[in-house]
Structures are given as structure tokens and as C-alpha cells.
Amino acid sequence: MILYETERLILRQVDDSFAQQVLAYYERNRDFLTEWEAQKPAEFYTIDVQRLNLRRDIEIFARGDSLKLWIFKKVDNDYSNVIGCITFSLITRGIFQSCFVGYKLDQGQLNQGFVTEALRKAIEVMFKDFGLHRIEAPIMPRNKASIKVAEKLGFENEGLSRKMLKVNGIWEDHIRWVLLNEHEQE
Numbered sequence: 001m002i003l004y005e006t007e008r009l010i011l012r013q014v015d016d017s018f019a020q021q022v023l024a025y026y027e028r029n030r031d032f033l034t035e036w037e038a039q040k041p042a043e044f045y046t047i048d049v050q051r052l053n054l055r056r057d058i059e060i061f062a063r064g065d066s067l068k069l070w071i072f073k074k075v076d077n078d079y080s081n082v083i084g085c086i087t088f089s090l091i092t093r094g095i096f097q098s099c100f101v102g103y104k105l106d107q108g109q110l111n112q113g114f115v116t117e118a119l120r121k122a123i124e125v126m127f128k129d130f131g132l133h134r135i136e137a138p139i140m141p142r143n144k145a146s147i148k149v150a151e152k153l154g155f156e157n158e159g160l161s162r163k164m165l166k167v168n169g170i171w172e173d174h175i176r177w178v179l180l181n182e183h184e185q186e
Helices: 016-028 030-034 047-062 114-128 144-152
Strands: 003-005 009-012 067-073 082-092 098-105 134-139 156-167 170-180
Touching: 003 114, 009 114, 016 030, 016 047, 016 082, 047 067, 067 114, 082 114, 098 114, 114 134, 114 144, 134 144, 134 156, 144 170
Parallel strands: 098 134
Antiparallel strands: 003 009, 009 067, 067 082, 082 098, 134 170, 156 170
């Protein structure tokens, strides 16, 4: 399994043996995440669905289409408490060398710089280890916290895409924040 460290965090790919920790994360943040994510059926909040989702994450990674890294605090020292995740999806090769990124954090861990720290490392990995040229983060205009993170990390606003993603049952506009790999070899 893939594992990376920052000063305070561990970012790692997990398998289905982490289903209970992932389920606990989603249960803890169910109301908080509703505003920012696709609607989820009741079955989503079961151990069986989480096991299945984690297996799918590994399969999709094996095909080269996506990478999901779960976030843990080093201080916890035992991987018992998921505090968030970063997903690089729709990885496209060829002349595009690009992907989308999405991220979320436990409501109880906000405003401590964890997302910025985790994303900084994950972006480095995608540019250096995966050789990508472009990472796009679609963010709803009202999501001021995510916009602040994107700006801190050097993402640039490339404009608004109307009704881009269906979030909590509603087609929402998203600002397309983009970061280019300025250090890649030509």
C-alpha cells in the first residue's frame, strides 16, 4: 500500500481492512459533508458498502485511473482515526497528463492546516511520482474554505463551469481551480 508522511500527517492508501475506520469517519461527518457531496443512499453507511468501496478504490488505482489517500494524524500512532481523504480521479494520460482532485476533512479537524499540509504532499506525489502536468480542483463558489486552500497552494481560477456537478441533489456551479506542474521536464 502507498504511504506518505508530512510533518503531522500520514497519507495512505487503505484496503478493506480499514472499512470500520472509514465508516466511522463518514458517520461522524454525515451531516457536515451533505452540503458538499453527492447524495448517498442509506446503505452507504454500512460496513459492507465501505468494504466494497475500498476494494473498488484499489481496483481503480490498479487501472491507473484514480488514487485515494486517507489522512491520519501521526500523533494517533495507530491508524484508528481517519480524519479525511484526498482523491485524484479521472487520471488521463497521453497528451493530457491531468486529473481532478477532491478533498474532505473531519469537521472536528478544521482550521488546523491539515488539508493544506496533506494536499501539498499529495500534489508533490502526483507531479513527481505520477508525472502529471495539470491538477484541477472544481470548487463551489460558496465553499470559501476550499477556495482559500486552493489559493494557498497556488491553484489559479480558470473560470466558472455552470451546473458542473450534482451535489446533494442539486446541479451546482463550480469554479475550476487549476495547478500546473511548473517543474516538469519538457
